[in-house]
Amino acid sequence: METGCAICGKLTLYSDLQKLKDLDLDLNCLIGIGVTQKERTSSNDPITDLGGPVIDEELDSICKTCYKSVSKGKVPLMSLANGKWLGKVPEVLKSLTFAEQLLIARIRHNRCIIKVSSGMHKMKANAISFANPMPKIYDTLPPPIDELDDVLAFIYTGPCKPTNSDLERTPLLVRRKKVSAALEWLKLNHLDYLDLNISYDNLEKYPENGPPCVIEYRES
Ligand SMILES: [Zn+2]
Structure with a gap:
């Protein structure tokens, strides 16, 4: 069985994922400015970031490749934080x-x-x-x-x-x-x-x- 990595979104085998809550990882390197956009319902709403690290909040695990980078404080190449964020399809x-x-x-x-x-x-x-x-x-x-x-x-x-x-x-x-x-x-x-x-x-x-x-x- 597989699920997505919260950092890069890639479908990954459960055996190759680690739960974020079990790790003491600093996700601050994933805070990106202008990468995300908070959903607006009116043109009066300001254009703002979602805030916090750019991860998929519905997923709770990290793949080995992302772990390697994030544990060194580096933004993984294929991560959502590295400009790959799209947000939920409404x-x-x-x-x-x-x-x-x-x-x-x-x-x-x-x-x-x-x-x-x-x-x-x-x-x-x-x-x-x-x-x-x-x-x-x-x-x-x-x-x-x-x-x-x-x-x-x-x-x-x-x-x-x-x-x-x-x-x-x-x-x-x-x-x-x-x-x-x-x-x-x-x-x-x-x-x-x-x-x-x-x-x-x-x-x-x-x-x-x-x-x-x-x-x-x-x-x-
Ligand atoms: Zn990943």
């Missing part, structure tokens, strides 16, 4: 579909064809990506919905045309409330999104619960 980001993730990405590297084939009970989705010659960088998100037809194509194959509940099960599902919640969270909590412009006009054009692009239907 619910608003965890539950996004493929299409919703596209709508919150600041850089677009590729175009994509999604093929969904549906049988009587099962549904299968395939994605084919083509690299863009030039990545596109977005200052405003989500992109205007018309632009999606250039980057996303959706082909649906099945014995009959997809119903709304079929479409809800595809990776192309877009729920605009989820998109706005994700963008608002990122703007508050992700440094790369600090200067992002959230376009509520663009958002309004997206479906409340459906695919954001034209569906090409092919009977199977």
Whole structure:
């Protein structure tokens, strides 16, 4: 059995881990400035560090490699404290579909064809990506919905045309409330999104619960 090291996060066998509470380790070398960011819920909240050593508070052990460094007062190369901290993935980001993730990405590297084939009970989705010659960088998100037809194509194959509940099960599902919640969270909590412009006009054009692009239907 294995679990993560609280210092570097690496999955490690229990036999190669030591409990932090059993060791008299000084973790002060893991205090980093500007490495972490406390979760903000409003733009009035100041941007501050979490404070204390940069470790994963939900884990309680240290791996051999980290122990070697920390016991000498050194920051381990692969440690969270050495700029690898990401923080917990919040619910608003965890539950996004493929299409919703596209709508919150600041850089677009590729175009994509999604093929969904549906049988009587099962549904299968395939994605084919083509690299863009030039990545596109977005200052405003989500992109205007018309632009999606250039980057996303959706082909649906099945014995009959997809119903709304079929479409809800595809990776192309877009729920605009989820998109706005994700963008608002990122703007508050992700440094790369600090200067992002959230376009509520663009958002309004997206479906409340459906695919954001034209569906090409092919009977199977
Ligand atoms: Zn470690």
